[in-house]
Amino acid sequence: MQDQSVTVAIVDDHESVRLGIRAACQEQGFEVVAATASVSELWVQLAGRGCDVVVLDLSLGDGFTVTENVQHVRSMGAAVLVHSIADRVLLVREALAAGAGGVIPKSAPAGTVMAAVATLAAGGVLNNLEWASAIDADPEFGRAQLAQRERDVLHLYASGLPLSQVALKLGIKVSTAKEYLDRIRAKYVEVGRPARSKVELLRRAMEDGILAIDERGHVR
Structure with a gap:
């Protein structure tokens, strides 16, 4: 018609x-x-x-x-x-x-x-x-496209460091580190994999190969 x-x-x-x-x-x-x-x-x-x-x-x-x-x-x-x-x-x-x-x-x-x-x-x-x-069938589908500094922030934060220590290690302001974290969460929402809590961020980082846990439970 x-x-x-x-x-x-x-x-x-x-x-x-x-x-x-x-x-x-x-x-x-x-x-x-x-x-x-x-x-x-x-x-x-x-x-x-x-x-x-x-x-x-x-x-x-x-x-x-x-x-x-x-x-x-x-x-x-x-x-x-x-x-x-x-x-x-x-x-x-x-x-x-x-x-x-x-x-x-x-x-x-x-x-x-x-x-x-x-x-x-x-x-x-x-x-x-x-x-x-x-x-x-594409293993990359759904993976948040994080910039290198965003990956650095996620790795440190999801490893257990408070945001203030993340900022100190990367030589940036705490407010800047928070902006990166907000951006990371937004990108995971965009690909349908929200990460509202620190535990969820840890899970996403592991799923995407940004960090790993060894047999002793240590982050690497």
Whole structure:
């Protein structure tokens, strides 16, 4: 059934892909408001107009990270449908963490892509078993992407040191150490692994290989 209310934009650096998705959208009755090779071009073309869903490729070669592109699209008020090839699991993980609403492989039939667009436009979420299986098989999925200083803070704090001692050992202010700790907790929340207590932080640090406990119960 046609739905003239759904507006779609396409961001892919391959013209043939843009043309193919545009044709499928038009056949479905969706309105294609823009089709560009980069998110920056999309911003210019939309010129402040709204859009329900942006079908976004992950490998644009535009100098921006996946996180930056997804967040930029989200800032325009659109849902993000990632349209990617099947060996991009790490990039898919990053896109989902950044707020993408779903993922469809480029091998999927056009009808599947259009159904995904309709789902996201209606405020729904995708449950794509193919990608879920790929992500579950990836040992890196769900691991918080901590910077080295954040890892240092987590290692010392989860080892049992009070925050004041963590700050002293790292040569930083206690307030700075707390900021790092807040950032660490936020990153674990983002990947669906909250760590509210010190015990939970210890568990996350062990799960992610940031610290380990030897047979005598000593942290290393």
